[in-house]
Amino acid sequence: PFEQVVDAVGPVRSAARHPLFQVMLSLQNNAAGALELPGLRVEALRLGRYRSLPCDLLLDLTEADGGLEGSLVYALDLFDHATAERLAECFARFLADATARPTRPVRELDLLSPAERHTVLTEWGGPAAGSAPLGGSVPSAGSVPRWFREQVARTPDAVAVLQGARQVTYRELDARVERLAR
Template identity: 45%
Template sequence: LLITQHHIVSDGWSMGVLVNELSALYGAYCRGEAEGLPALPVQYADYAAWQRRWMSGELLQQQADYWRATLAGAPALLDLPMDRARPAQQDYTGAFVDCRLDETLTNRLKDLSRRHGTTLYMTLLGSWAVLLSRLTGQEDVSIGTPTANRGRQEIEGLIGFFVNTLVLRLDLTGSPTVAELLLRVKTQALAAQQHQDIPFEQVVEVARPVRSLAHSPLFQVMFAWQNAPEGKLELPGLTLSPVGRTPYMAAKFDMTLVLQEAGEEIAGGIEYATALFDRSTVERYLGYWRTLLEAMVADETQAVHQLPWLPVAERRQVVEEWNATQREYPRDQ
């Protein structure tokens, strides 16, 4: 059985719904029972009609005003160090580099989050913002992030496209400490989620950013935290195993950090545009990020701009080996 679904009719959350319903229906069929699925309180068409009525007038204006004010004056481009000049037009060719944070570091990140009242998502988002700021030298960093946008219980069981994109503009000016940065990230993330209903394409219209075929508007780097219910595929009489992930061949943005909890660890990686970056560069950036995470959990009173981020060997190369300028010279002349 091969099921192919266009993204226009389904999102990541929908996959968990589909898997659970397939399991329930297959099991009921094998046992000769009735379908056994509860009736849906609404259909997607009901949601679409409701959203069209709800997102209008004063509410639409209020959300549009928030994004207009929040994104006013934001830098048009996150100027990451790249291996090649940006092409005149995006070609969306991409690849993926895996990463995994071990149980010890994951638990320390959870402890840091609990102490500061942040979710693991917010803490990891803050660390990603620090890396991007250190790489670019920019203290005003805009990061895209997907949101499930399923704020009503009636639509949790629907297969459909609900997901929206938010832009989180994070302020790293004034040399904040790790603790201060987490508070700033929490504030911005909660405010963005309170204004998540207006579609991203309308946010682009009200923000009026610089437009270019060479890069996406408002942000070029994304952070995706995968925590939607995955569902459990159980088909009586069949032994199932997952097919290995197909190789990434596309990148919608310059870079996307994709993470999720995997047991007691955090797993994921970076999807990147091969027109801009070599694999070795992305692997190096992941190394910087991991070192920053270790520094953040070690001392939350440190200023984020002073956190160590170079691995020991690279720091020795940059600071010592490349600066080994001692030479013999005629001392009597």
């Protein structure tokens, strides 16, 4: 049961957040039916604001005029406008690439702009970074679990996660992942 999973993982929980999911994608792709009532003119209104957000991040899309239109609604205490805007741009870039190259596997579709890709691969992941993941290089094929296992084997005592003064090594993180998987 979900409650036992939550108890086993022991996350910090807030009554203000939904415990099961934090992100929701809503796609309305059915044609809106016409509502006809005698003596009344009825038209659908799209609400621009939510009084109560059901999750931390909500992408609400509707098919319209052969494309998609929508809104990104986010918790203001978790996201600033620039972050939400960047998330929306990444998703739009992903959708554009998926439609331009429909036979490509999802893992090969673009999320980043050329400038962002340069920053991630060259500035953050280059030799000058020193502590770049995966030894400063980005693998061209494989899976994240395989890359992670290789990194654990190469540098088990290197810091994998840093939060304030708290550090977790790759060996410790691997043990936690295995415990969670079991």
